[in-house]
Amino acid sequence: MSLLLFDVLLCGLLLALALASVLSRQLSHAVILYIAFGLLMALTWARLAAPDLALAEAAIGAGLTGALCFTALARQGKLAASPTLSWQQRCWPALFVLVTLFGLLLLVLQLPAKPGPLPALVMQQLAASGVSHPVTAVLLNFRSWDTLLELLVLLLALLGTLQVAPAPVYQSSWVLSRSWSQLLAPLIIVLAGYLLWAGAHQPGGAFQAGALLAAGAVVLKLNHQLNWLAWRNIWVRFFAIAGLTVFVAAVLTAWLLSGALAEPVWLRWPPELAKYIILLIEIFATLAIAITLTLLVVAEQPATPLSLARQEDDEAADG
Amino acid sequence: MVEFSSSLNLFLATAATLVAIGVYGFIVGPEPLRRIVALNIISAGIFMLMVVLAYRSAGPDAVSTLADPVLHALVLTGLVVAVSATAFALALLARLGKTTADRPEEPGP
Numbered sequence: 119m120s121l122l123l124f125d126v127l128l129c130g131l132l133l134a135l136a137l138a139s140v141l142s143r144q145l146s147h148a149v150i151l152y153i154a155f156g157l158l159m160a161l162t163w164a165r166l167a168a169p170d171l172a173l174a175e176a177a178i179g180a181g182l183t184g185a186l187c188f189t190a191l192a193r194q195g196k197l198a199a200s201p202t203l204s205w206q207q208r209c210w211p212a213l214f215v216l217v218t219l220f221g222l223l224l225l226v227l228q229l230p231a232k233p234g235p236l237p238a239l240v241m242q243q244l245a246a247s248g249v250s251h252p253v254t255a256v257l258l259n260f261r262s263w264d265t266l267l268e269l270l271v272l273l274l275a276l277l278g279t280l281q282v283a284p285a286p287v288y289q290s291s292w293v294l295s296r297s298w299s300q301l302l303a304p305l306i307i308v309l310a311g312y313l314l315w316a317g318a319h320q321p322g323g324a325f326q327a328g329a330l331l332a333a334g335a336v337v338l339k340l341n342h343q344l345n346w347l348a349w350r351n352i353w354v355r356f357f358a359i360a361g362l363t364v365f366v367a368a369v370l371t372a373w374l375l376s377g378a379l380a381e382p383v384w385l386r387w388p389p390e391l392a393k394y395i396i397l398l399i400e401i402f403a404t405l406a407i408a409i410t411l412t413l414l415v416v417a418e419q420p421a422t423p424l425s426l427a428r429q430e431d432d433e434a435a436d437g
Numbered sequence: 438m439v440e441f442s443s444s445l446n447l448f449l450a451t452a453a454t455l456v457a458i459g460v461y462g463f464i465v466g467p468e469p470l471r472r473i474v475a476l477n478i479i480s481a482g483i484f485m486l487m488v489v490l491a492y493r494s495a496g497p498d499a500v501s502t503l504a505d506p507v508l509h510a511l512v513l514t515g516l517v518v519a520v521s522a523t524a525f526a527l528a529l530l531a532r533l534g535k536t537t538a539d540r541p542e543e544p545g546p
Contacts, residue, residue: 125444129451136455136478140462145470152474159481166448166492167504171484171512178520183477186520190470190527193534201467211464219457226449226486233493237505252506253513261510268514275521279528284535325513407517414524 128165132158149191153184169321170253173313177329178411185336185415193284248392250319257323258396262385266369269362269403272410276358280349283417291341299337306334314404318393324400328407335412347412354409361406368395448489455482469533473526480519484512 135158139151156179163172240252240260247255257265310327317323338344347354372387372395387395455478462475491505491512 122444122447125447129447132451133454133458136458136481140458140466140471140475140478145468148471148474152477155478155481159485162448162485163488166485166488168488168491168509168512170509171488171516174513174516178516179481182520183523186524186527187470187474190473190530193531194470203465203467208465211461215457215461215464218460219453222453222456223450226453227446229449229490233505236507237503240506241503252503253509256506256510257513261507264511264514268518271518272521275525278525282532283528284531325517329517411517411520414521417524417528 125165128158128162132162145194146191149184149187152187153180156180156183170323170326173321173326174329177326177333181333182329182336182411182415185340189415246389246392248387248389248394248396249317251317251321251323253321254317254323254396257325258399259387259392262365262369265403266362266365266385269365269406272407273359273362276410276413279414279417296341296343299341299343303334303338306330310334310404310408314400317400318397324403325407328404329411331404331408332411332415335408336415339412339416347409349413354413357402357405358409358413359406361403361410364402365399368399445489445493448485448492452482452485452489455479455485458482469530470527473523473530476526477519477523480515484515487512 132155135151135155139148139155142148142151156175159179160172160175163169163175240256243260244250244252244255247259249255249259310331313322313330314324314327315322317326335344335347339347349355369385372385372391375391376386376388459475459477459479459482462478463472466472466475487508488504491508493505
């Protein structure tokens with residue numbers, strides 16, 4: 119009964135925060151409410167027996183998205199109250215959404231309470247995957263295609279962001295926050311290393327470790343530390359791309375190795391080597407995810423002749 | 438048993454309502470930044486639906502005590518993709534703001 123009470127409170131708070139974020143008068147309030155919403159989502163994942171997601175959400179949903187939205191707020195300049203909408207502008211969408219919600223509820227509550235065949239299948243094959251944590255096994259062995267494409271999506275988002283992002287808004291940092299972030303940095307590196315290693319047999323892994331490292335690096339970057347961590351640094355570029363290239367190289371190597379034995383299959387690890395391949399991919403994926411997420415949040419355009427900011431400066435100099 | 442299924446239904450209903458709230462914010466929200474936040478609320482609702490479906494297999498009458506790892510892996514990938522898409526959208530938004538601020542009332546050619 120007490121658990122049900124907790125669930126009701128949690129769901130009520132989630133809905134209230136989401137609604138308040140959508141309806142609030144000021145944009146800054148919407149963003150702050152959304153960050154609180156992200157924190158509660160992490161709690162919800164923990165409640166729903168998904169510790170992997172709780173770890174990732176705590177770093178991504180509450181940390182990185184918050185930093186992203188605040189940067190966007192800072193770029194908007196002075197904050198005005200949102201324009202008030204007439205009741206017609208509010209009522210018709212509300213009616214539409216209510217009808218949709220009704221249909222959605224009807225559908226969702228009809229879903230069968232029995233699980234599908236996949237969990238049992240994963241448990242059955244887990245011994246051959248090279249790791250003992252099922253989520254890591256799915257991510258990097260059974261469905262590694264997803265992870266490969268995800269690294270590609272991250273890289274594409276980074277390239278796109280580097281193309282269009284305007285110059286960052288520089289603000290002076292606070293002495294106390296600078297020294298605190300320096301204290302936190304070694305702790306975050308140790309924790310991320312632990313998460314990466316623990317991912318083989320308990321909740322953790324490349325995504326969580328990468329997100330945590332990125333959150334720490336963003337805090338340091340906002341305090342004007344880690345000046346080498348920028349796209350102009352050749353090593354940063356190398357490691358941002360290395361996640362994808364090491365993955366593809368591992369896939370090709372495994373393909374060639376298994377090709378000599380039997381029918382070669384794309385993205386299938388030889389069982390005796392799976393553990394080492396997964397560890398290698400995870401290390402590089404962690405670094406790539408950390409660097410990419412950091413650069414996405416504190417995006418600054420590289421000063422190449424092709425970048426938009428440089429072209430504008432040249433135009434200003436000419437005119 | 439009764440408690441388990443009522444919790445499950447509660448979370449399912451919350452997930453559906455979160456999607457609805459997000460859609461409403463996406464349609465109504467006057468500023469683009471608020472629309473991006475509303476899109477993130479929609480994605481939170483969808484992820485929650487998937488995690489609740491994964492949680493079914495951890496129930497008292499299920500085979501294993503672990504939640505469905507396939508859905509967890511999908512949501513984990515989704516979280517990272519969602520934050521990178523949000524970052525790209527916000528960069529586009531910043532560019533848009535800068536472009537409109539540079540030329541306030543210039544008539545088109």
